[in-house]
Amino acid sequence: MRGQIQEITSFSNPRVKWVSSLKEKRNRDAEKKFFIEGFREIQKSIMENPKGSKKFPIKLDCLFVSPECYLGSSEQALVDKVNCPVFQLPKKIFEKISYRDRPDGLIAVAETPDATMNWELSSPLYMNPILIIEGVEKPGNLGTILRTAEGAGVGLVIITDPRIDLFNPNVVRASTGTLFTLPIFISSIEDVFLNLKKQNYQIYAVTPDGKKLYTSANMDLKSAFLFGSEQYGLTDFAKQNSDDSLYLPMFGEADSLNLAMSCGIILYESLRQQNKG
Amino acid sequence: MRGQIQEITSFSNPRVKWVSSLKEKRNRDAEKKFFIEGFREIQKSIMENPKGSKKFPIKLDCLFVSPECYLGSSEQALVDKVNCPVFQLPKKIFEKISYRDRPDGLIAVAETPDATMNWELSSPLYMNPILIIEGVEKPGNLGTILRTAEGAGVGLVIITDPRIDLFNPNVVRASTGTLFTLPIFISSIEDVFLNLKKQNYQIYAVTPDGKKLYTSANMDLKSAFLFGSEQYGLTDFAKQNSDDSLYLPMFGEADSLNLAMSCGIILYESLRQQNKG
Structure with a gap:
């Protein structure tokens, strides 16, 4: 059930505002969502946990991509693999929501897992x-x-x-x-x-x-x-x-x-x- | 020969512009000066080298201070100790030249020493x-x-x-x-x-x-x-x-x-x- 890629073209798109709002803790807490930026980070977040691992699982809510920012071809391969809605943004808007100086075109929003030790x-x-x-x-x-x-x-x-x-x-x-x-x-x-x-x-x-x-x-x-x-x-x-x-x-x-x-x-x-x- | 304290009250004071310009390497190179911010850093820079030490000596060129930003009383004691002209600035101007989020009111400019190994x-x-x-x-x-x-x-x-x-x-x-x-x-x-x-x-x-x-x-x-x-x-x-x-x-x-x-x-x-x- 791969999500369809939806294009976003405007700064005032509510999805853009929403993902930006997650930079603040009170919004992350209210939404029970957080922000994973970058190829390596997202890839690790969706890796299957080793058998018997006690790791909390990460469930992606959606993915924001900007192919203009990709540094290679692995970014597209990762986008093809995720199981959530994908929103495509022009570089200018992507840079606005990014946390990095040189974003690689990938930002995921995930559900905040319960990390309490059992x-x-x-x-x-x-x-x-x-x-x-x-x-x-x-x-x-x-x-x-x-x-x-x-x-x-x-x-x-x-x-x-x-x-x-x-x-x-x-x-x-x-x-x-x-x-x-x-x-x-x-x-x-x-x-x-x-x-x-x-x-x-x-x-x-x-x-x-x-x-x-x-x-x-x-x-x-x-x-x-x-x-x-x-x-x-x-x-x-x-x-x-x-x-x-x-x-x-x-x-x-x-x-x-x-x-x-x-x-x-x-x-x-x-x-x-x-x-x- | 303690320097007299000179007050600076304007953003457009040439001394303020000059010290800000040292944030760029080409200006530091041209002026052969660099920028030491903070009580601890300045204090270490003027500590006498241990006998026999091969350390390069640091010579302060001038000191910018903003008593409104001091965190305690040791700042003033350090200012009393330095052997160079001292310029006093209001907090607003000091924050402009500072590199820190919470400046402690002390910035020195020093002559760039020759650090080439002999x-x-x-x-x-x-x-x-x-x-x-x-x-x-x-x-x-x-x-x-x-x-x-x-x-x-x-x-x-x-x-x-x-x-x-x-x-x-x-x-x-x-x-x-x-x-x-x-x-x-x-x-x-x-x-x-x-x-x-x-x-x-x-x-x-x-x-x-x-x-x-x-x-x-x-x-x-x-x-x-x-x-x-x-x-x-x-x-x-x-x-x-x-x-x-x-x-x-x-x-x-x-x-x-x-x-x-x-x-x-x-x-x-x-x-x-x-x-x-």
């Missing part, structure tokens, strides 16, 4: 390591963290009490689509501790005032690494309930490493200890 | 590790790399054949001022190899097609890590002349790790091997 359904967890981010503030940082977590083979990412919308267009963009390929869920910090402890995970708080040098922690067992927000760090609850706390050595100022960088370094040390890196 | 003067080199970036393209990436290199205790950063201006305002900003505290120089890739080999450095090319897993390299000797540009990677010359080539394991797609992240992971592995991390 601990009961998901258990037992067998992933190592698990990455937990408490209250991340900057969409671009979260995207970079997801991209890095994918590289490091992280099995599960949990975002607790986020101050940002997981489906913010800048998360999608900075994640280069890994938002759709990594198992990533939202949970409360209390549920994270309750469930991971029950399943014998070692929960390591990573914080500048950590007690142990990160390389001296035993990461080859079931490990979960817990990072705080850019501005406020970890909550007291998180620090007090962790099994141990780790720090990264730093020769410069306390903020020499940003959140994503700290995650990457810890995750690659974990790979090394697991003899995978 | 191999003769700098030898022998005793730093471990040395970080070499070949042809970096994005100012923000270079800034993040410098910030991370400072955290990892890198002794020397060499940028070869840069496609960007080392003193681009976005390098200054993303480096959070470490551009002024880390020894960082520009050289040709040929001179890098010639001089580092003469001094018995092991030069490791870090590249997705590297031959050796990065953790299996011996990094506790005199090591230099060589990274390519975001888009083009390392040149053939760099690959062919390196002593060895290293790769980072990657579970996702080839571009899961960005350039700065790869640098951070390698540099922290080097710290670990040196028993410093």
Whole structure:
């Protein structure tokens, strides 16, 4: 049931106004829709989940295309594959709804999935390591963290009490689509501790005032690494309930490493200890 | 000889136009001046170099201030310390020349130092590790790399054949001022190899097609890590002349790790091997 391609020629077309309105969180919330721009991102969003995967499925609502912006021929192949209405726009209008400096002519609108972690359904967890981010503030940082977590083979990412919308267009963009390929869920910090402890995970708080040098922690067992927000760090609850706390050595100022960088370094040390890196 | 504070009240003041013009590289080149915004950045730029340091000195040409934008009292203390003419602007005009969303009321203009590596003067080199970036393209990436290199205790950063201006305002900003505290120089890739080999450095090319897993390299000797540009990677010359080539394991797609992240992971592995991390 491939949708027919409908042409839009006017800036004042209600569909154009509607998709632009999704740049604002309150509109995304009201419509329960979000915005996926770019070939790679859309392709990842419609990839079939691996068998047994706990990933939330993405359902495309519609696709906006502008063949004048395509960078190659794969864009058309993707358009032929999607199972939703397709709207074709002239470049000038497309650029108006795009989030990018150099759009590649593809923007999808998808239904916002429920990303709440269902601990009961998901258990037992067998992933190592698990990455937990408490209250991340900057969409671009979260995207970079997801991209890095994918590289490091992280099995599960949990975002607790986020101050940002997981489906913010800048998360999608900075994640280069890994938002759709990594198992990533939202949970409360209390549920994270309750469930991971029950399943014998070692929960390591990573914080500048950590007690142990990160390389001296035993990461080859079931490990979960817990990072705080850019501005406020970890909550007291998180620090007090962790099994141990780790720090990264730093020769410069306390903020020499940003959140994503700290995650990457810890995750690659974990790979090394697991003899995978 | 503290400069007197001169008030500027008009958008059309030639000083305002002049400082705005420095946002463009050709004007920075013509004037041999660049732009340092922010308390932390300016403070680092005027810090005295440690004894024996090979850092280029920064000479401030003038300072633009807007007390309405100050975030605390340290801004005024810094203004009292500088040794150059100071121009005071109303917030509205200051915001026009600022690079930031939330300016802190301080912008300095400095003379562009000569950052060319003087191999003769700098030898022998005793730093471990040395970080070499070949042809970096994005100012923000270079800034993040410098910030991370400072955290990892890198002794020397060499940028070869840069496609960007080392003193681009976005390098200054993303480096959070470490551009002024880390020894960082520009050289040709040929001179890098010639001089580092003469001094018995092991030069490791870090590249997705590297031959050796990065953790299996011996990094506790005199090591230099060589990274390519975001888009083009390392040149053939760099690959062919390196002593060895290293790769980072990657579970996702080839571009899961960005350039700065790869640098951070390698540099922290080097710290670990040196028993410093």
